[in-house]
Amino acid sequence: MVEASKSEREISDGSLQSAASYIRHYLRRPFSFYLISLLLIAIIPPFIFSLVILKRSLDAQEQVVTSLLKASTGSVTRIVEREVEGMLTTLKVLSTSPAINLDDMGTFFDRASVALADSDSDMIMIDRNHDLRLNTRFPLGTPLGKASDPEVESAFTSAMHSVSGVFFSEASGRWVFNVYLPYMASNGEQYLLGLTQDASSMGKAVNRETLSPGWNAALVDRAGKVIASSDPAVRSGEPFFLKALPAISIGVGNVAANGTEYRVASEFSVVSGWRIVAWAPRQIVDQPMVSSFLWLSLGGVLFAGIAIAGSLTIARLLTQGVKLLALDARRLGAGEAIEPRRYVIAEVEAVSAALALAAAARTRAEAEIRLLMREVAHRSKNQLTVIQSMLAQSAASADDTTEFVDAFRRRLAGLARSTDLMLANAALGVEFRELVLGQLQPFMPDDQNRVILKGPDLRLDTQMAQTLGMVFHELSTNAIKHGALANPAGTIMLEWSMEEKMLVIRWRERGAKMSVSNKARPRRGFGTIVIERMLGMALSAELERTMHADGIEWLIRIPRDGGNSREEAAS
Secondary structure, three states: OHHHHHHHHHHHHHHHHHHHHHHHHHHOOHHEEEEHHHHHHHHHHHHHHHHHHHHHHHHHHHHHHHHHHHHHHHHHHHHHHHHHHHHHHHHHHHHOHHHOOOOHHHHHHHHHHHHHHOOOEEEEEEEEEOOOEEEEOOOOOOOEOOOOOOOOHHHHOOOOOOOOOOOEEEOOOOOEEEEEEEEEEOOOEEEEEEEEEEEEHHOOOOOOHHHOOEEEEEEOOOOEEEEEEEOOOOOOOOOOOOOHHHOOOOOEEEEEOOOOEEEEEEEEEEOOOOOEEEEEEEHHHHHHHHHHHHHHHHHHHHHHHHHHHHHHHHHHHHHHHHHHHHHHHHHHHHHOOOOOOOOEEEHHHHHHHHHHHHHHHHHOOOOOOOOHHHHHHHHHHHHHHHHHHHHHHHHHHHHHHHHHHHHHHHEEEEEHHHHHHHHHHHOOOHHHHHHHHHHHHHHHHOOOEEEEEEEEEEEEEEHHHHHHHHHHHHHHHHHHHHOOOHOOOOOOEEEEEOOOEEEEEEEEEEOOOOHHHHHHHHOOOOHHHHHHHHHHHHOOOEEEEEEEEOOEEEEEEHHHHHHEEEEEEOO
């Protein structure tokens, strides 16, 4: 049973693999196939969805048109009411002038003229006899006669502000409207302050730009006369051409006039008492909805064709670009130089530039590797030369095999520590204090205060660091064998500084037990040879050795330029 189940699983796995292989083989298509498929997937569902939405829009066009009409007439209403309210605010400000109570018409005239200089309005004052006392449109003192507005008396009797209908002004010879504010002077006289404005100036409220295409709008006063209209054929002061308008309530409706059916929207302004009317022939209103379906269908087919043609073009450009990129990749693998190519598609050009950079980086890396190999060979030869010298000197100074092995081992360890510092800090250089501590660490007494280091932060190049590392190792070895560290009381003072163009190093031992023979003929071991020969020859150093009664002193001066030392300021 187990074997049978295993066989069934193997058959099932084999079938799945075969099916997957068949699918992969079937789906292996050019890039253009997938690009066109992607475009069709992106275009067809939105097109179908647009058809559904358009159908719903056609079904609900009445509601849409109604909303648009209400929005348009509401916008015009707000513009009209802001204009009228602005005029009322100006009247209230001007009515606070003390010149009225003092009957100083000149001062009041000047103030009103300045206040209305940049507006479309003019200030008027009407007394209880309906005589015009002043009008800022004319110079003060000009005979103005009676007020032309038939609603002046009703404005006097109104306790609040009022807005007139449109009327023809005898003084200016134009169709105008007025905004009134009753005013009682301190002497008991009653005046009517007003702002008069040309009816045509309200054309900005019914501008075609605030309406949908094909629509017109008009301001109609309480008597059914036109104040302003976006249609040049509907002029100010004439009765509005839609006779059935007074019967239309606020909202949207249909009105027939002169054999044409109109779609009409009406809005009422509470502030001015005027009616805002927008109208358009039904044929114009319905035409966009009817033709939308045809345009959508035609546009869908046209755009789909353009998209497919564009996809084929892009696919061709991409295919050519990918082929050239593949060629450059093979050249990169062969180690050949690659120049960046110019492509129409920015991403493909970016890949080409990256391949060119990779080829250049590979060339540089190979050159660096060859340089490093030569450097490694050179340094290995130098190390072997140093080790051979160490071997020869250790053998010459040792009395037996054990002493030779021990001395040679310590010297190799010191060389290794210098080499480690050199490798770890090859780019920045070896820090002087770190080099000294690395060499003194194996010889450091328990009381570390016996070894004093004084000097600034200083970095050395690797060649100088390696040589000085061997010097400090030998000095430490001599100190622990014969000098200050050979007893529990001796001390070592190591000082370094930069003086002009010289690195000055002073090694001073104190408390050493110096024998008479050592003072007369100091021992010249490997350390002395390293100091005198390697420092003198390799670094052009000046050396001075002094044998004091309590210990040896070395004074070393190394040219800064010759040693290629590098100072590093303390952070």
